[in-house]
Amino acid sequence: MGNLTTQLRHLATATLSGLFLATSGSFAEDAGNLYNTNFDINAGLRYFERQCSRCHGFDAKGNDETGAPDLTGRLARASSDVGIYNIIRTGIPGTAMLPVAADLPDAQVWQLVAYIGSLSTNPANIDLPGSVTGGARLFTDKGECNSCHMIDGQGGRLGPDLSRIGERRSPEELLSDMLNPHTDVAPRWWTMRVTDNNGTVREGLRMNEDSFSLRIMDEDSNLWSYPKNQIASFERLETSTMPSYTQTLSDSEVDDLVAYLFSLRKEN
Amino acid sequence: MNKLSLLLCGIFLALPLQAQEDPFQTVITPAFSPVTWERLVNAESEPENWMMYSGTLDSQRYSRLDQINTGNVTELEMKWSYQIPVIDRAETVPTVVDGIMFITEAPSNLTAVDARTGRVYWRYDHELPEDLRICCGRNNRGVAILGETLFMSTLDAHLVAIDARTGNVLWDVEVADYEAGYSKTAAPLIVKDKVVTGIAGGEFGIRGFIDAYDPVTGELEWRTYAIPGPGEPGNDSWSGDSWKTGGAATWITGSYDPGLNLIYWGTGNPGPDWNGDVRLGDNLYSDSALALNGDTGEIAWHFQFTPHDVHDYDSIQVPILADIEYQGSTRKVMMWANRNAFFYTIDRETGEFLEGEAYATQTWAQGLDLNGRPIPTPGMAPTYEGILVSPPIVGATNWYSPAYSQQTGLFYVTSFDGEQEFFKRDEDYEEGERFTGGGGRYNQPMDAFHSSIRAINPATAQIEWEFPIMPRSSAGITTTAGGIVFTGSADGYFFALNAASGEELWHISLGARVHAAPMTYAIDGQQFVTIASGNVVYTFGLKEN
Numbered sequence: 167m168g169n170l171t172t173q174l175r176h177l178a179t180a181t182l183s184g185l186f187l188a189t190s191g192s193f194a195e196d197a198g199n200l201y202n203t204n205f206d207i208n209a210g211l212r213y214f215e216r217q218c219s220r221c222h223g224f225d226a227k228g229n230d231e232t233g234a235p236d237l238t239g240r241l242a243r244a245s246s247d248v249g250i251y252n253i254i255r256t257g258i259p260g261t262a263m264l265p266v267a268a269d270l271p272d273a274q275v276w277q278l279v280a281y282i283g284s285l286s287t288n289p290a291n292i293d294l295p296g297s298v299t300g301g302a303r304l305f306t307d308k309g310e311c312n313s314c315h316m317i318d319g320q321g322g323r324l325g326p327d328l329s330r331i332g333e334r335r336s337p338e339e340l341l342s343d344m345l346n347p348h349t350d351v352a353p354r355w356w357t358m359r360v361t362d363n364n365g366t367v368r369e370g371l372r373m374n375e376d377s378f379s380l381r382i383m384d385e386d387s388n389l390w391s392y393p394k395n396q397i398a399s400f401e402r403l404e405t406s407t408m409p410s411y412t413q414t415l416s417d418s419e420v421d422d423l424v425a426y427l428f429s430l431r432k433e434n
Numbered sequence: 435m436n437k438l439s440l441l442l443c444g445i446f447l448a449l450p451l452q453a454q455e456d457p458f459q460t461v462i463t464p465a466f467s468p469v470t471w472e473r474l475v476n477a478e479s480e481p482e483n484w485m486m487y488s489g490t491l492d493s494q495r496y497s498r499l500d501q502i503n504t505g506n507v508t509e510l511e512m513k514w515s516y517q518i519p520v521i522d523r524a525e526t527v528p529t530v531v532d533g534i535m536f537i538t539e540a541p542s543n544l545t546a547v548d549a550r551t552g553r554v555y556w557r558y559d560h561e562l563p564e565d566l567r568i569c570c571g572r573n574n575r576g577v578a579i580l581g582e583t584l585f586m587s588t589l590d591a592h593l594v595a596i597d598a599r600t601g602n603v604l605w606d607v608e609v610a611d612y613e614a615g616y617s618k619t620a621a622p623l624i625v626k627d628k629v630v631t632g633i634a635g636g637e638f639g640i641r642g643f644i645d646a647y648d649p650v651t652g653e654l655e656w657r658t659y660a661i662p663g664p665g666e667p668g669n670d671s672w673s674g675d676s677w678k679t680g681g682a683a684t685w686i687t688g689s690y691d692p693g694l695n696l697i698y699w700g701t702g703n704p705g706p707d708w709n710g711d712v713r714l715g716d717n718l719y720s721d722s723a724l725a726l727n728g729d730t731g732e733i734a735w736h737f738q739f740t741p742h743d744v745h746d747y748d749s750i751q752v753p754i755l756a757d758i759e760y761q762g763s764t765r766k767v768m769m770w771a772n773r774n775a776f777f778y779t780i781d782r783e784t785g786e787f788l789e790g791e792a793y794a795t796q797t798w799a800q801g802l803d804l805n806g807r808p809i810p811t812p813g814m815a816p817t818y819e820g821i822l823v824s825p826p827i828v829g830a831t832n833w834y835s836p837a838y839s840q841q842t843g844l845f846y847v848t849s850f851d852g853e854q855e856f857f858k859r860d861e862d863y864e865e866g867e868r869f870t871g872g873g874g875r876y877n878q879p880m881d882a883f884h885s886s887i888r889a890i891n892p893a894t895a896q897i898e899w900e901f902p903i904m905p906r907s908s909a910g911i912t913t914t915a916g917g918i919v920f921t922g923s924a925d926g927y928f929f930a931l932n933a934a935s936g937e938e939l940w941h942i943s944l945g946a947r948v949h950a951a952p953m954t955y956a957i958d959g960q961q962f963v964t965i966a967s968g969n970v971v972y973t974f975g976l977k978e979n
Contacts, residue, residue, distance in 0.1 A: 187935040215859055215869050220569055220637065224857055224873040230880060231828075231906070232600065232925070257891065260521055261750065262571050267866065353881040375881070375926035378941050392699060 199247045199283070201276035210281025212272060226285055232262065239434075240333040250279045268272040282345065287336045294337060295427040296418070301426025304419055310422075314408065317430065320363060323387050325408060326355065332428045340424045344415075347408040357403040358382045360392055372402070463643070466532040468581045471626055475692050482956035484530045487621035488954065493757035495837035495912045497954045501961035502976060503916030506802040507940045509977045513962060514552035516545075516971040523949050524966035527576045527586075527621070527835070529908070535964070536579070537622075541572035542588035544596060545962040550957050552973060556601035560588050565960045566613045567866055569637040575687070575950075576621035578629060580649050585629045587618030593631055593647060605652035610634060613866050614903040615640050621687045625697055626938045627726050628655055632684030636748065637704040638962045639679035639869035641969055642722070644688075644699050646731055654730035660684055660701045661718050668718035673757040676713035681705030682720040685831045691766070694783060696766055697727040699756065702748035707743070708816045709858045710869025716741040716873060721749045723770060725785060732756035735785035739772045740808060744825045745798060745816045745856060752847065754838045755782055760893050769892045771847040773829030773834055774798070778806060779892045791895035793888055794830035795851035798823050815873050816856035827855030827874040828906065835910030839921070839933045842862045844889040846919055846933075852876075852883040865953075866932055880905040887911070887921060889936060899936035904929075910951020912963075921964055922948025925970070928965045928972070946973060 202252065215224060221234035228236035235242060243258065244250045254275050257265035266275065305311045314325035335343065356372040358380060368388060371383030380400060381391045394400070411420060469485055477483070477490045481498040489495050502510065518524055518745040522540035528882065535549040536701040542560040545851050547553060566572075567974045577596075578585045582603060584596045590612040609631065610616035615638025628646040636642065642660035660682035662668040669677055685843050688699030704713055704720035721740040724733055740747045754769045755756040760779070768782040775796035779789040787806030799808040799967065814823050828850065854874040863869050885907055886900040909922035919931040928948065929941035946968025956961045964973045 212859075215873055216859075218859060219873040220870070224855075224875040227875075231908075262522075263675065264566060264568070268565055315619070355877050377923045377927050378929070378938075378943075407495065 179225065184342070189247050199276050199279055200410070201273055202280045202283075206277040206280045207284045208281075209274070210277035213278050214281055216281070218278075219268070223262075226282070229418070236280050239335075240286070240330075241282075247279050247283060250273055250282055254278055261325045261347065273366045284386075289428065289431070292337065294428060296421030296423070296425030297427045298422075301424070302417075302423035304415070304423050305426060308419070309411065309415065309423060323383070326352075326387065328427060328430055330430060330432055332431045334432070335427070337424050337428050344420060344423065347406040347410055351404060351406045353404075355406060357407060359401040359404070360390070360405065361398045362392075363398050365398070366382075371407070436805065437897070468533050469579045469810055469825070470530055471624070472493045472579070474580070474624055480771040481954075483532065484528070484953045486526055486529065486578055486623065487687045488689065490511050490910070491623075491690040491692065493687075493752045493835070494754055494756060495835055495951065495953075496840050496913065499915045499954055499956055499961045500915040500917075501920065501956070501959075502914065502954075504932055504939060505916060505919060506976060508814070510930075510940060510942075510963070510974045511975045511977050513975045515973070516547055516552040516554075518545075518966075518969040518971065519820065521803075521969055522538070522622075522815060524969055524971070525573045525575045525619075525908075525949045526971070527951050527953055528964055528966075528971065529577055530953070531579060531598070532596070533816070533957050534579050535955075536584055537976075538574040538586060538735060540574060542574055542585065542586070542590070543585055544577065544601070546598070546601060549955060549973075557777075558596055558601040560586075560592075560594060560915070562588070562590050562610065565613070566590060567612060567635070568617050568689065569634075573619045575619055578622040578624050580624045580629070583649060584952065585619055585622045585624075585631075585649070587621065587622065589616050589617050591616040591633065591635075593629065593652070595652060597802060598676050606687070607647070607654075609645060609856050610635075610640070611818060613805060614638070614893060615869075618685075620685055622688050623690060623697070625690050629696060630688070632686070632688070632699065633681050636681040636683035636705055637707065637868055637870050638866065640681060640683060641678060641862045642682035642684050642701055642724065644684050644731065647903070652892045653745070657893065658726055658731040658733060660722075660724065662718065670716040671715040673712075673714035676717075679705055679869060680713060680717060680720060681707075681804075682717075682722075683748075683750075685748075688753060689755050689768075690728060691782060692728075692733050694766070696730050696734055696782070697726040697731075698753040698782065699724050700749040700751055700753065702750050703743055703746045706861060706869050706871030707746040708746075708856060708873065709860065710742055712816065712871070713860075714887050715911055717743070721747060723753060723768065723775075723780065723785075725750060725782070726775075733872035737778075737780055737785045737806070738859070739778065739806075740774045741769070742966075743774075744858075745774075745823060745824075747772065747824075747829060748832070749773065750833045751831065752835050754836060756838055756892070758843060758892055761828070767892060769833050769836075769838065769890075771890065772972045773825070773847065773953055774808070775825045776802060776808070776845075777828035777890050777895050779895060779937055780806075789893070789895040793847065793890055793895075794849045795824045795853070795884075796830065797853070798825075816858040818857040818858055820857045820875065822853055822877070823856050824853040825850065826852045826876065827856070830854070832908060834908045834949075835912075836910040837913045838892075839913040839919070841913075841915060842889075842933050843891070843893075844933065845892050846887060846889050846911045846913065846921075848885075848907050848909060848911060848921065849888045849900075850883065850885050852906065853878075886921065886929065887918075888935070889933075901931055901936045901938065907948070909948040911943065911976060912952045912954060917967070920952040920965070921955070921965065922950070922952065922965055924948065926967060928952070928967065928974075942974075944968070944970070946970070
């Protein structure tokens, strides 16, 4: 186990080194933010931690309880630095997103914009070692990813829809997802094992669970809804149903799949 | 008699008949009468009304109404709903007096409705500046009433007096400067002839206080700082000048014991929240229960739950007062399930610690000593790199109301077993800016944690039962003589449990988060129970045969 973990870590490090050595340029400059140096990003980070993290989280990944969105991927309300700047400056009326203090200097707002920009990976700045077309082929052939995942309406239902996965996951995260699928499994993809009052056991993906009921989808895509007080028991399996690709794909094939998945965006 | 008068007579003669036929017809002549101090002291004997935030001055949230009970609660049906026009979260606990319900709304508004139908009498929209300094959402939790005047806190740190019959503003005073980070969200508490109220802003380096105002003029009668000034006992529990920006906000409503003439009020975290290096010492009276003289506001005693807190474990919980059997005699106690995950039973005459145990998962303390002071676990203070600690910043519980049942003698609390990485940062104080010194990050999804309603025996501090819910809830609790615990959940349920056993009796999906506590009242012999969910205030009653 220890050896495998070490190997995986080495594999991840080696592959990621390949990814990020190729990174260059500054997307902030492309969008006109003059405050885009590492110094500015750090200044933005400090401001964010102090003023914004209470709602958006110290890691900027949002908070379901406060309703503050994840800022580390594509932003729903802003598609450019100027858009982010305007939201910070004016707030979003009718929500908890208040404007920053009116006397906050523009430079500081732009630094915050630079920090938020640094949280998402701009594909224009990344030259991945893998082949997108090779990855697309692997997705349906050897990898059989499409047996569970859907892209643009084609594929299975037993895993997340990946049509725009490149907007939400960095290449590093995509790599980790494939090699260590049981790490950080979202609750939506846990498995529930339900035993009804007749002793019948049914397993399915955890579509939703609340205080009094739960809903699952079995492997035949049947949807089941159970009141908790009318079943004998239920069990959560907080692991992924996805296999690890450490043994089945080579390093270069994994690189190809990462390149393909990272290319899946709205504009593509 | 002129023509208009004759016409009006005709209308009013005809209305009672219409009222019976039309369920949407507003009651024409409510028996609304002034709320005297005597009525507030004896609120328990008027269970048809809910005349203050926590129902009664002892804040038990126990109603003597028993028409809805364990035997018939499954017959509840929705009687009406009121849609709050401002889209935001509702943390309000409505007040009901003689058939009229007063509902506070985000950000700082107030509406009076017919409590039988939910139809509006009047509404008051408080004008707010655009550059508010608020840490955690645009909330308002309720009003206080004395005579025919309602008293409401506002986000710009004002206290407003409003005519209960019309919604007209009688006076509007600035309690503190919002530009310096002060704000107000909690319902005030009437104590005799004064309006007692706290302040929010613990994430902005404020200096917390509890105020008392003249209900007629709005003049400040007394102010007791939650952080002692130079020369006062406790000031030396702050290093250097850190007391000036030490927080200790007082942002939830307290309780009052008329027999002892003591006001009980909780205080919030010391500031900056997560960096204690700049405020060495116990940091009195942050994270404490304060007992104040009901006439002068002088501090009679204090009990600090979390000395030198570095995890934001506000003691912003509503103190519940009851007389309980304890080790062979009747003791006047105060019960407190703290955000720091420990439950305490304290003698409310003296502040003596009687019982205390962890009621939720915690890793920050090894336990409590004989005086109830926590024994910190070494190495659990926030670091620059982050350290995993339980409970998380939001706490094992928080501001949402617990309850007590006179039938079962149990204390009920919404509790959370979670953990979070805590980070420390260096920050300089700047007036009106956040002053927190760090923050937190969850390493697991919320569904991976455990939440529940827990019933605690205050004589032993032991958990008697628990009912699991999910995910973390910020709903308060109400108990009734019908043997019921009413509460809600973050996944949008309103539900009833058996107060003795924790058994599920009834639930309904309302579909939106419940951030509020239920309350109950009656009109013409019919009991209702009300809860806010999302932006809607729902009222339920038994089906009529």
